[in-house]
Amino acid sequence: MVEEGISFVSKLKLDSRYKEIDSNSVEEGIQIGNIKIETDKIVLLGKPNTRKFLPQEFRLITTYNTKKEKYSYVLTNIFDLPAEEIIKIYKRRWDIEVFFRFLKQELNFKHLGSTSTNGIKVMMYSTLIVSMLIMIYKKLNNVGFKTAVRRIAFELNDLIMAMVVKQCGGDPALFFR
Template identity: 35%
Template sequence: METIEGIMELVTKDDLEDLATSYGVNRYNTKLTGELIFKGLMRLILLGKKTSLRMLETLINEGIDHFEPTPSVSYSGISKRLKDIKWSYFEAIYRTLVNKLSSDLGTINERTLHRFDSTIINLSGRLIKDGLKIGGKASDSQIKVSVGLRQQLPTSIRFCTLQEESSEDLALVRAINEARVDSEDILLFDRGISKAGTFGEFEAKDYKFITRLNVGRRYHIVKTHSVSSPIMEDLTVALYAKGNKAPLPTSLRLIKMLNKEGNELWFLTNLFDMSALEIAELYRRRWDIEVFFKFIKQNLGYKHFLSHSMNGMRVYIYMVLITALVFLAYKIKTKLQGFKIPLFRFNLALEKSFVKSMILLSGGNFDAVKHLF
């Protein structure tokens, strides 16, 4: 799977056709097939430009992979197709890819960091009617998704569809409970999850976690542990729930320290077999999911939208994550660091693969020119 051809075969033509049959995605439209939408969106996303239906129309009509162009499709036809094509087909492709990569790449460390966070796309209320209302203008709508980043891969995604899920105490908890959480996973999440009862539920489910706690949160000290600089305190505590006079029965670990700017930080965890400094250092890795969100917004067009329907936006967001998974598989296999240059190299390798295919399909001798690649 180290070659670009191997990477692109993570989702095979057979996969696309089998899933299309299972979901009946081409039953009423044999021109703009699920496979054509899949390939067109992936190529468009990889171009790294501001996405639009006009660009997708041009890309499909000119030939997605530099081969024979497809029968002419129109801007309005693509727009209508995105409104009614089954988004569950693209979800199934995403799940298939996650399963393949999870099996192939396996667990990198003895303990696997599993980060959770949410991201929002803001849309004018004149464009889309069925989003959430999370601040901004009264007429604006937002599409909110919660993502689980396990090691380097976005292995779970959950669309927030209820207004109550504007609260992370609901949205992130539901995302975690619906994701696959293995026994070696350490969950990392921010202060959006703050209810004491939730931490007790995670402990009952044997979810290992590390999070931040607001400084000044009320707690009862169960036990005090010895510390050394820069750790201020290492405590076993029981938290108070809002309105409760007695602390909850769950014993958790509270670590207090000062950062380089002299600000006090509180970390909460149910891990007692690691040093306080190791806990603090692991929590810093939660930032990886922020870096991932920045990458897909700046390089894969995530903050843009192709459709005025929620169905079309679901299709597009799944395709952004599918494209990210394919690229990240290449990045991991080639042991490249960062995002910008590896993505550039990925696109170069993909273009070379297209040229190689054209040479071979035209009856040319690739061996005579392979030194140029």
């Protein structure tokens, strides 16, 4: 991944082995939400099951979560952004993880109905459009997620029934008395 020029931001286990090469200065009191930046180092990571280190340099940012009272490491190969931006990127990454969990759990995007690239894209776009419509409905009507889904289902059902009644030559206004 690193050799291909792909940038990444990830967590690293606290017990991971590394060798510090250099350190970047960290401004005192920088905090993003409940995350405080403690250190910003340039490191070599230890190879698994050996005393050797990987040849690539990485950036290791130590953070402290003031709410959970826990330290954590954020590892990246992005050297040209401030530490605060790296932490914001990691937090956005986590938001994306939560969104995908939402898609899988709430919108049942667990099983792909197609194996072709185009079929998967159609399913993904459809699911994303539905999720955005639900979120917009939720916001406009000031209701919870499950209520929004239920109301949309009822309203779509009524709309479809009105279209069927009209197509059959009936008066939809009589149907919804």
